[in-house]
Amino acid sequence: MPSFPLFNLPSLAVESFLCTLDMNELLELSKTSNRSKNRIRFLMKTKLDVYVAIRLCRNPYIWLSSEKKTWSFTYTSDESRTRYEPKTNSNMVFVSIQYSEDPVTDWMGKFDELRGVLGDRLDSINIELHEYPEKNKLIIEWLRPLKIDKMGIESSMEVCDDVDKIQLLFVQSEMYYGRMTYGEHFKFMPPTSSYRLTILDSSCIDLKQLSSFENRWISLYNSDLMPRDINGFLMSWIECNHHLNLAKFDVNVGGSETIRYVLRNIPNTITENESRIEKIKKSFPWQIRSVYDITRCDGKIATVGSGYSDSAFRLFMIVF
Numbered sequence: 001m002p003s004f005p006l007f008n009l010p011s012l013a014v015e016s017f018l019c020t021l022d023m024n025e026l027l028e029l030s031k032t033s034n035r036s037k038n039r040i041r042f043l044m045k046t047k048l049d050v051y052v053a054i055r056l057c058r059n060p061y062i063w064l065s066s067e068k069k070t071w072s073f074t075y076t077s078d079e080s081r082t083r084y085e086p087k088t089n090s091n092m093v094f095v096s097i098q099y100s101e102d103p104v105t106d107w108m109g110k111f112d113e114l115r116g117v118l119g120d121r122l123d124s125i126n127i128e129l130h131e132y133p134e135k136n137k138l139i140i141e142w143l144r145p146l147k148i149d150k151m152g153i154e155s156s157m158e159v160c161d162d163v164d165k166i167q168l169l170f171v172q173s174e175m176y177y178g179r180m181t182y183g184e185h186f187k188f189m190p191p192t193s194s195y196r197l198t199i200l201d202s203s204c205i206d207l208k209q210l211s212s213f214e215n216r217w218i219s220l221y222n223s224d225l226m227p228r229d230i231n232g233f234l235m236s237w238i239e240c241n242h243h244l245n246l247a248k249f250d251v252n253v254g255g256s257e258t259i260r261y262v263l264r265n266i267p268n269t270i271t272e273n274e275s276r277i278e279k280i281k282k283s284f285p286w287q288i289r290s291v292y293d294i295t296r297c298d299g300k301i302a303t304v305g306s307g308y309s310d311s312a313f314r315l316f317m318i319v320f
Contacts, residue, residue: 007035018043022094023071030117040117053124058131060107073110075103104135108142122148129155140165154178164189207232217248227261234266238296248283249317256289256313259306268292271303284316
């Protein structure tokens with residue numbers, strides 16, 4: 001059968017045809033020539049606006065979603081779960097669950113194949129470190145070329161030194177540490193590229209380690225930091241000793257009166273600037289109780305306060 005010159009058709013006709021294909025068909029077509037690969041990659045970025053998410057769990061999967069279509073690729077060692085199922089609802093959903101003797105390797109291979117048309121971007125990745133601990137180091141190294149927007153990790157096993165390599169990854173928006181089990185001398189070493197650092201269990205973080213973080217927004221939950229520790233953190237910020245690029249900080253505290261101890265010996269004034277208060281409410285949509293301005297030695301102003309959120313009091317700081 002003679003070949004059909006698809007890419008000689010008008011652009012609108014080519015795009016209309018490509019949009020009818022599922023992801024596997026697009027992948028196969030992209031392998032036929034560099035021209036087809038570049039055209040499909042352009043389509044992914046401009047027309048389909050595909051959201052790319054992957055998760056390493058017991059059955060690792062890849063999730064691709066656009067306004068009109070969704071594709072899911074899962075790898076499992078349970079042969080009874082395998083299927084390929086196109087569904088029709090508000091979106092066209094294509095579900096592929098494949099049997100694999102080595103789910104992680106096949107999952108990584110499939111994503112490498114998809115990168116041919118998606119490029120090196122990754123909107124979201126979540127890793128359950130306890131599921132395949134022998135492969136954690138390999139996976140983190142595999143992620144290094146990627147531009148990751150959001151990354152989350154969790155583990156029900158004691159975390160080993162392999163996760164230190166995470167600091168070498170490029171994570172843009174947020175690095176999230178979920179439920180973790182830490183060793184006695186574990187230290188967080190998050191990617192400095194990430195704008196926000198969120199740690200769900202920060203009980204092992206002391207003032208010294210907090211002062212070492214370079215992220216612009218630091219959120220700590222279940223922290224054991226005392227008011228004097230937070231006071232020391234603010235005093236060092238005022239003296240320009242660290243966190244010169246800090247934008248926001250929030251941490252759990254004991255109660256509404258903690259703010260008095262946190263601000264002890266720190267010159268402050270009650271915040272009356274309405275525009276600042278509105279920005280605070282957008283960043284921290286809590287029941288705000290008290291708000292004060294403090295000034296760094298170079299003239300930079302930050303607002304510090306406390307509020308009630310999710311059945312707990314939290315202290316916040318936002319730099320203007």
